[in-house]
Amino acid sequence: MLSSDIQSVAGIFRQSAERFGDLPAFATRLRGGRWQPLSFRDLYERGRALAVGLMELGLRKGDAVGIISDNRVEWILAEAGIQLCGGVSTPRGTDVTDADLAYMLEHAEIQVCLVESPRELERVDSLADQLPRLKHVVLLSGEVDGVLSLAELELNGRERLAERESELEERLASMTSDDLFTLIYTSGTTGKPKGVMLTHSNMLSQIRNVPLELTCTDRVLSILPIWHVFERMFEMYTLSRGVCSYYTSARTLGQDLLDVEPTFMGSAPRLWESLHDRILEGVRQAHPMRRLLFKMARFLARRHHASMAFLRSEIPQKPRGPRICIWTRKGVHLVRVSLLLPFYGFFNASVLEAVRQKAGGSLKATISGGGALPSHIDEFFTTLGIQVLEGYGLTETSPVLAVRVSGKRVRGTVGPVIPNTECRIVDMESNRVVWPDPEHPEQGCDQRGEIQVRGPQVMKGYRRDPELTHTVLSEDGWFRTGDLGCVTWNGCLKILGRAKSTIVLSNGENVEPEPIEARLTQCLHIDRVYLCGQDRRHLTALVVPDLQVFRSDQPDIHSLSDLAEDEQARRLILKEIKHVQAQSGDPRFARVQAISLLSSPFTVGEELTNLQKMKRHVIEKKYAEQIRLLYQSSAEVPS
């Protein structure tokens, strides 16, 4: 528990050093399956030395410090140094584009920038003429002549620590919770990056309010980009609880899951999709007996969980009908649970446990954020017995607004809003608050509208952009998320898509593309799918086919561009799409009428954000010609 007198993130570093001392706080992979721990005490002591080192460079309280790096232990050391001398960390990953990088360093008025490796150093150097304010660049790893390294910075600081200690203490004592903790530049989905200003109280409120219960015995695998706000919050949380974070990467994830046996993970939906695919592929390659056992296990588990969800009122739709019917249904579910229990128990211990071992085996739960978790993935892991708690939040809200908690694990929702946070649903057209309705507290459920929130985690504003701040943040503290949603009968928030991504067809019908896209991505032959149709008569889709699947049938296909020309492949996929849409009962206007296959995959930084979300405006622009042709050709096809 965080003690109540802590005013800044720096206090967390200190308190944890006192409380958890020699326990490992962070660990990084060495060679041969060995890992290097960094204890809470060392983190704090080295952070203090770095803080003095930064002060020696002339860093004042409240100055922004850039960190251009991916996940590594030096990152958290740098963060400790910056926080312990009252600086404002301004992080970005190494995949940032040159334009964004230059914009961010200049906009945040950064004088000291820490970079991961000589490669990033070169990039910053090449932008030097656009960055008149930048005075010092520090290398986190590697060595370049004449450039200060993190180790040297620490050494310098350690030498001067005794001398400047009182100054350091004074600085920390003068910090208030309203001071800035970090500046996060999000490329967002439109235009220039926005500098989100988060304060210490934003971060501290998250640590206090996020409904997680981790302790010293937990192990967390860190996979999300470290500069992303969810990962930052989560690291601060684990730090405050004495949990050890193990840095992993997409490349080593499979092995690290087995080595570290994490008990908890913060992650994005894409990770679960790939894990899901990998598990199913493993099952597909097993011999028939094992496949059969797995099928039986899933069959039983699915029914067990469905009944349990009904009995616990953890279903998204309120059961209808007279009370007697509902109680009868409860009775039937109760009987089903008790009849299946011995068999489910057995399969859970033998078959499902073997599958769970592939995900480390110790996972108690995981949190998924940064995008909607497709419902079939959600269901898959629930039946396996791995709780994937879906959460919801934005960089602007530091980030967590809602998360599924025990007792409210309603699939398809992001759970109830976290404590000390207010939420309302506002109708987009009438601007009327549809939920909560003060006069009719029972009503307003399932009414859709924009989600607006107010709470201690809402940002201070966008840096040097009061106008933009004003459009999203009202005078009385309500923040407009720009997401469409509703609140279910059992008090869980359900996200229905971006308010802005809604496709309005020329006939006035509105289509939310995300849920349809998520469903279509399940098709065997589809890797990615993008729906278009704004102001058109019908929906069409751009499809990135799944090359692996096609190649396993036709080895002569070598690349996506081969496939893009393949009329047969196009027909096959369109047929699949039509089948899926017909099965899921999409209304006629929301059905895809024509598709076009893309000759190259979507890439992060280009069509995709770091969290693998599609940047709709980029795709719309990049493939404008292809979309135009698609409509030209499909106009001849009677719909």
Next chain:
Amino acid sequence: MNFGDTVILHAVDQALLAVMIVVIMFGMGAGLTLADFRAVFRRRRLVAIGFVSQFGFMPLLAFGLAHVLSLEPYLAIALILIGTLPGGSTSNMFTYFARGNVALSISMTTASTLAALVMIPLLLNLYTPYFVKQIGVELENGPEFVIPTANILVSLLLVLVPVAAGMILRHRSRGWAKAAEDTAGFMAMIVILFLISTTMIRHHALVAATPPSVFLAAITLGLFGFGFGYHASYFLGAPPMDQRAISLETGIQNGPVAFAILLLTFPDAAVVNPMLWMTILYSTFIVCSSSIVTLCLRKRGQFDAEVAKNTVVHRRLFGPDYTTRYPDGFLPARIRKDPAQGAFKDG
């Protein structure tokens, strides 16, 4: 109690039971490797504790119960037979659920199954003479009743044949062995549930006629076994995870072996019926009681299991000499001296 002409197990039941025994023992073998045998010696101290509970305490307890409750001789002999049985693969599954040390459970099962070849005949000859004499008195002029030691030994060896076959499969193909293990467990469960429910329904008159002392004996044997295993291992210094494994291993006996011995060595219906009845009662109650005990142990064991796991992972990743130092007061007294905490190596 009088069994009259009741046929406890019909030919169909017997066939089912025989198939189940073969399948279960095969599945058990399919889960075993030679490494498990070697592990027995590595954990000899804990395995020895388990051995003493299983072959020292349990038969004695069965004998004591039979005396105190003045069971009829055949029922008493069956109870003692159950008391001398080795552990089975069921206990491994329950240990997993109870967050116990599954590896230890497997080691104990392995060791006790082998030891049973010697221990069962030995213990039967030690504890049953009193009851055998009683039968002799009752029969007076009838044929003399003796415990057929040689036959029991043969049936034990027969039971080990599918175990060996399972081990061979495991040696050849890991994937198939795992499938066999799971299928066996699943089939066994269906057959056990089926047999219990049908016999209970078919013989409800017998259930009503069974004196309470017999029920008491069938229930207490398992329950006392759990209790003794749990506390005795605690006093002998076993850490909580191992305590849970030893407790379940002691209480849960390998029921199928009892059925195999009974069906293979006692052809006389008058003799075998009461014995089968005792075994069925024990099996029925042990399913319920071990489920409840497992749930309790599971709840109690969550924290311990997490602490132990964390230590294991730390040592694996940070080197065997790494010691995890928790803040003062974080670890409760019961596990502060636990070897799994880093005080000494996995014993």
